[in-house]
Amino acid sequence: MKSKEQKIVVFVGAAQGLARYGLSIANALNKHTQLKVVVPSNITTDTSLTSLLEDLQVISYEKLTGSSFLRTIISVIRVYYQLIRFNPQLVHETSGATYFSNLLFLPFFLFKPMVVTEHEPVERHQSKISFKKRIxxxxxxxxxxxxxxxxxxxxxxxNKNINLKNTPVHIIHHGAYNFYRLLSKDKVERNWNEILFFGSLRPDKGFEHLPTLIDLLDMASIPFTLVVACNPEWPEELNSTKWPSLVEKTMEFLQSHPKVVVENRFIPDEEVGRYFKRASIILLPYNSATQSGVVTIGLTFGSVPVAFNVGDLGYMIKHQYNGILVDKGDFNQMAESIIALINDQSDMKKLSENALNYSETALNWNDEIVEKHLQLYQQLLNK
Known part of the structure; x- marks a missing residue:
């Protein structure tokens, strides 16, 4: 069967990050398959996702909440009607087990071959897996x-956390978000000694390690600027722990340091590129990880990631090719790696060029990534 003959329906998650992933793979698939995309209604009104929606055939529904139960049921019935008319051969749920609302389509899932992309098979942001996610x-x-x-x-x-029996699990790279390059209109020069820490202030990100690393860099007497662009949010359950006071203490240190620039706010999409264009090094002293959106953005701009080797960061970052990997908790080695890059601009340039090349090849949605999806679909349809 030729790929354009494949009839696929892609389900997309309600959170912006997961929606961006689902819509990115949907756009790549749209060139090769007959495709419908099912999204929660909040995604269709998110202006930051407009460019990812405009070429797709989208079916939307109301998210399930206590106040909109009837509207949700009516909208879901409409989705069922359109899907039955479309009669897809296969379903791809791109947001994994994150959204309980997607089980509204359970009767439809029962009768079609189904692929599920799972982004977070281990709970890193909360102390325990929620009941809804377990279900x-x-x-x-x-x-x-x-x-x-x-x-x-x-x-x-x-495989460890879910009893999959004989269900196969396929490894396919998370694509690079190169649309940040298209959004970024700022003409910004790269600073050879600028380091960027970017993302939410969750415990998995290793924000609390920044003072230790800064002290080590100071001891080396090298010129550097650390930009900390952090979204001040974390899981609500952490408010009753030591985390808020630890963040406050760390923030006080950073804001008082002459070589640190703090942007303690949510960074909108159109501003993201400015930070990655300017930074030569992306700092990732993570305590834990699965994959990392920050890494994919950094590679897209040719920034060099320096990271603790946790989770699947070592699958995205090829040591001494497109970045530097360090054993978790080895702050001396991480600082030494940063110092070596700042002192050797030729090596920095080589890794930067490799990072950009890697994002345009291995992390290209329209190349190897979409091809592996199409092959997987065809294997299931041939059974």
Whole structure:
């Protein structure tokens, strides 16, 4: 069967990050298949996603909430009607077990081959897996004909945490978000000694390690600027722990340091490119990880990631090729790696060029990534 003959329906998650992933792979698939995309209604009104929606045939529904139960049911019935008319051969759920609302389509899932992409097979942001996620994971473990994850660590964790029996798990890279380059209109020169820490202030990101690393860099007497662009949010359950006070203490240190620039706010999409264009090094002292959106953005701009080797970061970052990997907790080695890059601009340039090349080849949605999806679909349809 030729790929354009494949009739696929892609389900997309409600959170912006997961929606961006689902819509990115949908756009790549749209060139090769007959495709419908099912999205929660909030995604269709998110202006930051407009460019990813405009070429797709989208079917939207109301998210399930207590106040909109009737509207949700009516909208879901409409989705069922359109899907039955379309009669897809295969379903791809791109947001994994994150959204309980997607089980509204359970009767439809029962009668079609199904692929599920799982981004977070291990709970890193909360102390325990929520009841809703347990239910959704259980249902998908019995419904899915195949799972997709973004690296060997995620594959191991998925097999460990969910009883998959004989369900195959395929590793396919998370694509690079090159649309940030298109959004970024700022003419910014790269600073050879600028380091960027970017992302939410969650415990997995290693924000609390920044003072230790700064002290080590100071001891080396090298010129550097550390830009900390951090979204001040974390899981609500952490408010009753030591985390808020630890963040406050760390923030006080950073804001008082002459070589640190702090942007303690949510960074909108159109501003993201400015930070990555300017920074030569992306700092990732993570305590834990699955994959990393920050890494994919950094590679897209040719920034060099320096990271603790946790989760699947080692699957995305090829040591001494497109970045530097350091054993978790080895702050001396991480600082030494940064110092070596700042002192050797030729090596920095080589890694930067490799990072950009890697994002345009291995992390290209329209190349190897979409081809692996099409091959997987065809394998299921041939059964």
């Amino acid at each position: 959704t994971s259980y249902m998908y473990s019995h419904l899915a004909n195949s799972f997709i994850v973004h690296g060997p660590f995620c594959k191991e964790m998925l």
